[in-house]
Amino acid sequence: MHSVSFPKSPLDKPMELRVTVAIGAAVIVQSGLGLVWAGAASERLAQLERRADDNREIIERTARLEEQARFISAALVRIEDKLDAKGEGE
Numbered sequence: 001m002h003s004v005s006f007p008k009s010p011l012d013k014p015m016e017l018r019v020t021v022a023i024g025a026a027v028i029v030q031s032g033l034g035l036v037w038a039g040a041a042s043e044r045l046a047q048l049e050r051r052a053d054d055n056r057e058i059i060e061r062t063a064r065l066e067e068q069a070r071f072i073s074a075a076l077v078r079i080e081d082k083l084d085a086k087g088e089g090e
Helices: 012-089
Strands: none
Touching: none
């Protein structure tokens, strides 16, 4: 069978308008919240990058200190060996 559609009454228009406005408002609010979330995520990534840069400097300095400690330890062994050789010579 065929369905017959009747013209909408003037009372139905405000309901359609409210639904349209509600959907538009929801889209705008969600878009705004998406932008806020993206900004927060960007800031968190920037913080992590700064921390990584700080850690890189600390790692580099620690490696240098380890290398210096190794050289100092080798020098102490040489000094001890010389002192031991002098002590045996007397």
